[in-house]
Amino acid sequence: MVSVYIPTPFRRLTSQQPRVHVEASTLADLVSNLERLYPGFEGLLYDDRGEFLNHLNVYVNNRDVATLEGKGTLLREGDEVAFIPAIAGGVR
Amino acid sequence: MVFTPEQVSRYSRHILMPQVGGPGQRRLLESKVLVIGAGGLGSPVVLYLGAAGVGTIGIVDFDVVDLSNLQRQLLHHTADVGRLKVDSAADTVAAMNPDVQIVKYAEPITSDNAMDLIGQYDVVVNGVDNFPARYLVNDACYFLNKPLVDGSIFLFEGQTTVYLAGKGCYRCLYPAPPPPGMVPSCAEAGVFGVLPGIIGSIQAVETIKLLLDLGDSLAGRLLLFDALAMEFRQVKIRRDPNCPLCGDNPTVTALIDYEAFCGVSIVP
Numbered sequence: 001m002v003s004v005y006i007p008t009p010f011r012r013l014t015s016q017q018p019r020v021h022v023e024a025s026t027l028a029d030l031v032s033n034l035e036r037l038y039p040g041f042e043g044l045l046y047d048d049r050g051e052f053l054n055h056l057n058v059y060v061n062n063r064d065v066a067t068l069e070g071k072g073t074l075l076r077e078g079d080e081v082a083f084i085p086a087i088a089g090g091v092r
Numbered sequence: 093m094v095f096t097p098e099q100v101s102r103y104s105r106h107i108l109m110p111q112v113g114g115p116g117q118r119r120l121l122e123s124k125v126l127v128i129g130a131g132g133l134g135s136p137v138v139l140y141l142g143a144a145g146v147g148t149i150g151i152v153d154f155d156v157v158d159l160s161n162l163q164r165q166l167l168h169h170t171a172d173v174g175r176l177k178v179d180s181a182a183d184t185v186a187a188m189n190p191d192v193q194i195v196k197y198a199e200p201i202t203s204d205n206a207m208d209l210i211g212q213y214d215v216v217v218n219g220v221d222n223f224p225a226r227y228l229v230n231d232a233c234y235f236l237n238k239p240l241v242d243g244s245i246f247l248f249e250g251q252t253t254v255y256l257a258g259k260g261c262y263r264c265l266y267p268a269p270p271p272p273g274m275v276p277s278c279a280e281a282g283v284f285g286v287l288p289g290i291i292g293s294i295q296a297v298e299t300i301k302l303l304l305d306l307g308d309s310l311a312g313r314l315l316l317f318d319a320l321a322m323e324f325r326q327v328k329i330r331r332d333p334n335c336p337l338c339g340d341n342p343t344v345t346a347l348i349d350y351e352a353f354c355g356v357s358i359v360p
Contacts, residue, residue: 005325008247008318009281018321044274054268062327082325084316086266087246088223089132089283 002030002075005082013038027058028071030081045083055086093118099191103145116304117145121191123303124148126213128201128229130177131155132288133219133243133295135167140296142185142192146303149185150195150213153177164285201225203347206232215302217241217295219288223269224350230255230262231347234337239309241298243291248284248319250291253329254298254310257338264332264339265314269354287319 001021006014014020022037024030035042047053058065059082065073075081095103095114106112106120123146127134130153141149155177157168172180178196185192197209201220210216210232218229218240226244233240234257242262243252255261294315301307316325336343 008249008320018318053270055266055270057265057327059327062325064327064330067330082327084251084314084327086223086270087244087249087251088226088269089221089245 001077003078003080004030004034005080007083007085009085009087010041010044010083013041013044024075026071026075027060027065027069027073027081030075031071044085053085057084058082059084093121099145102189102191106144111306112304120145120300120303121147123215124150124213125215125217125299125303126150126152126210127217127219128152128225129219129221130165130167130181131161131219131221132164132245132283133292134181134217135165136289136292137217137219137296137299138167138181138185139188140293141299142189142194144296144300145189145191146300147191148193148195148213150197150209151178151181152197152199152201152209153181154198154200164283164288166289201228203228203350206347207236210238211236213238215239215241215299217243217299219243219292219295222354224354226262227269227353228347228350231337231344233257234261235347239302239311241295241302243288243295245283245287245291247281248287250287250317250319251314252291252294252298252310252317253314254302256309256311258331259311260329260331261335261338263337263344264335265329267332267335272355284319287317290317290319 182194240255
């Protein structure tokens, strides 16, 4: 199982759970499984070309997957995946 | 600059520390910091920088105090509702530390005024609440080679880092904003009142460290905070060679139309 950190803006899809555990051997696998478990999840991650959205960073064990193998990054038992979108709040 | 007896007493806990001392305290009193946004993040930043004796603090905010701000914006008080935030902030700081000069800019930050405003300061602290202004402040700081202490919050989560030219920028981290409507604002979704206190206080720490050239800044690292899990996480930020601003072949070479870039209005 891979541990997945769910950022606050996405938690409406996971019944407010901040962390879920999912079987997956690659990052692309993980996204498919998340979409199956939590319909709509993929739309928060991918653009219409199926690439990660530009305002979202994905980390495996706190390493940016852009510096790993992107969606093909291999996942192992106990790995942690974190989705971190840009947020804008400050003033109001 | 010679300290008055009152200053020796006021700043004694800093002057006692070898990392600050008399010379460091003098440097703070001679420093100029621009704080963009006098709201949730700007409040702890201005309060701590003011208490520390940062001599000149510019505050950019065109908004007036609303009763719904007071749950987290400690610069403002109930009697300030309806007043300009820059006026309220200046009064709060004046009551706390008369050594500090507050320069008030009751206007939005725009492509027309950003270079002029930012050019006058040593460090910029970002506490804006929208994506167009985030990209604008990032780009202007890069062009002017000014350190940018960035922070943002949403619900129970916050992010903070320091951008120094050559060590990555906001565009390296997030090349484009979310599509309009995809991420709700704090006004729509809410925000946990203490959260900006945590993130803004970290921004104040980083600002003073930069002014005094102390320790290791957050440059190259994004610090993430989740209040519900009570977890801090750090991830690396790298300069992206393909960044349109600070990459090897930049295409953004002057300030642009940030509302068009983000597909939204800069003034909500």
